[in-house]
Ligand code: NAI
């Protein structure tokens with residue numbers, strides 16, 4: 161074990177309370193549990209096939225900038241092949257299969273995913289930069305749980321809608337982001353398949369590898385060819401998928417900007433649409449809260465996963481009487497977070513997913529400081545290669561500040577204060593988003609009142625970032641519409 165670190169000068173010039181922090185010996189997860197291919201093809205009609213264009217793009221490990229492999233770039237013709245395969249599978253097999261039979265496949269997929277969990281977790285961390293602790297304990301188990309949960313619904317759909325008969329929509333185009341690559345694929349694919357739809361999935365350009373491994377799982381589960389097709393590429397590929405005339409539904413998770421473009425593109429067509437977009441969640445701490453637990457909740461809500469979470473508690477609203485205490489405790493806690501190798505089991509904060517995302521975080525924090533916020537970053541050594549950003553607190557922020565309004569999508573917390581419960585609600589609702597919120601108080605009535613008045617799809621009370629496949633998730637306002645998860649998640653994939 162290394163020697164404890166002594167106090168050093170922090171970035172903000174303060175002396176850091178690093179004394180007494182004993183470094184753990186490195187505990188890296190083995191890379192050997194997963195075989196990364198030098199090249200990934202498209203997954204169409206049950207087989208891995210080269211793109212018509214012959215084009216491939218590099219895939220990078222954001223923690224080291226090393227090239228992991230190259231990935232097929234799908235063009236319009238490839239998308240058309242994928243949509244046709246999905247249509248054929250819908251009309252000849254999947255759309256006519258009984259719920260009981262569909263359930264068997266979904267259970268099989270869930271079990272194989274579970275068996276190969278370690279492989280998926282390591283691949284996810286290599287490709288996305290997120291700590292193995294998150295991919296191993298959150299992303300992969302939740303993805304498995306979603307397949308199990310929707311497998312359970314497949315043969316009970318007749319009971320789900322009170323006497324109304326649900327029918328599948330047909331073929332769904334699904335576009336997902338890079339922050340939860342496997343989990344978002346599971347959120348989208350599992351309910352679609354349970355309801356009898358077929359799918360063309362477009363993973364994000366920086367994180368396609370676990371989706372491709374999922375393709376292998378579908379082969380292993382002997383899912384009929386064409387039921388799920390996976391086309392890789394960038395935003396242009398996504399836009400071509402959205403525009404394909406032979407789709408019945410588009411499901412998108414990503415930026416509000418692209419969500420709006422998609423909404424325009426499908427307007428006036430028969431395509432159904434669900435959008436899960438950005439957020440600027442308020443995490444509210446009342447003076448009567450259990451402060452130490454709340455600190456852990458705040459840290460979990462924004463710093464783990466590098467703040468790459470649409471429901472991240474990125475605005476901390478703290479009651480004035482305890483504001484100094486909370487910020488001091490948070491600073492102490494931040495000095496103890498470990499930033500580094502995503503494959504190390506001790507790592508709290510991994511790499512930023514891509515260089516453009518890192519630049520966006522840097523730009524917004526600079527704007528925050530320019531507009532008068534106070535910057536705090538603990539003294540932590542960042543690796544010399546790869547994309548990294550230290551955990552950051554911005555204090556003295558008001559609602560007018562850019563950092564209180566714009567989604568930063570990084571390990572950056574903006575701290576605002578309030579005096580009364582009314583003011584807390586007012587500040588919490590002062591945003592164009594409405595995805596999630598958190599509240600910490602010892603009074604049940606206070607948290608219930610807050611939950612009722614805040615405009616957010618999810619409100620966590622005395623906890624944060626808790627997910628369960630049985631519980632619906634989705635937003636208001638510019639955070640999108642439609643729900644994923646739970647019974648509500650079925651409604652997005654059926655016609656009644
Ligand atoms: P993005 O919205 O551009 O990308 C998400 C997915 O959409 C990717 O698969 C991408 O290839 C695809 N896409 C891009 N343009 C498209 C188009 N015109 N039509 C169809 N599909 C398209 O997000 P990006 O640029 O990676 O991140 C930018 C910001 O968006 C982040 O800084 C963050 O603030 C926010 N974001 C929010 C997410 C969420 O879960 N709500 C997830 C990812 C990003």
Ligand code: MG
Nearest residue numbers: 220287366367
């Ligand atoms: Mg990558």
